Amino acid sequence: MDIAAVNALPYEDFVNIFGNVVEKCPIITAAVWSRRPFVNFTALEAAISEFIDGLPESGKEGILRCHPDLAGRDLHGGTLTRESREEQAGAGMDALNSVEASNMARLNEEYKERFGFPFVICARMTDKVNILRQLSERCRNERSVERARGIEEVKKICRVRLQALVVGEASNKL
Numbered sequence: 001m002d003i004a005a006v007n008a009l010p011y012e013d014f015v016n017i018f019g020n021v022v023e024k025c026p027i028i029t030a031a032v033w034s035r036r037p038f039v040n041f042t043a044l045e046a047a048i049s050e051f052i053d054g055l056p057e058s059g060k061e062g063i064l065r066c067h068p069d070l071a072g073r074d075l076h077g078g079t080l081t082r083e084s085r086e087e088q089a090g091a092g093m094d095a096l097n098s099v100e101a102s103n104m105a106r107l108n109e110e111y112k113e114r115f116g117f118p119f120v121i122c123a124r125m126t127d128k129v130n131i132l133r134q135l136s137e138r139c140r141n142e143r144s145v146e147r148a149r150g151i152e153e154v155k156k157i158c159r160v161r162l163q164a165l166v167v168g169e170a171s172n173k174l
């Protein structure tokens, strides 16, 4: 749909369609609805970004905690959201060999133990080799650095999900 159609959506439809652009955080979509009309794709994306930036650090960590592990229990149990399932499959997370799978599980646990939130990366913009490398490197960061880094990745995931829903000249350039 184009931005005019987005702006014309009643609240319920807006949340139904855009409720998972930030994983399992429909409250963000619900809040942003009142910022209509959006002049273009970029304005919609910016409204979401500004809402996230306005949250206290605990709120940002809450957003990170709404994300499923990469190649984790939800993937194996078939309980990922559709968006997450497609993203993880695209990055090969459903086809790891046994060494990759055990490294992934070990590093995901190590990361969560250290920071108290899961490792988040935009799977659509990378691949399994890079995901494993980043996971291992980012485990060594400071908590505040990693919180900001994770939120940057949430925004990238959000952009990709929005692009799948909204057509328009601005989205094509991103």
Ligand SMILES: NC(=O)NC1NC(=O)NC1=O
Pocket (backbone or CB within 6 Å): 023, 067, 068, 069, 070, 083, 084, 085, 087, 088, 118, 119, 120, 121, 122, 123, 124, 157
């Ligand atoms: N943990 C994590 O990064 N999860 C995700 N990344 C992504 O692109 N989709 C996800 O579900």
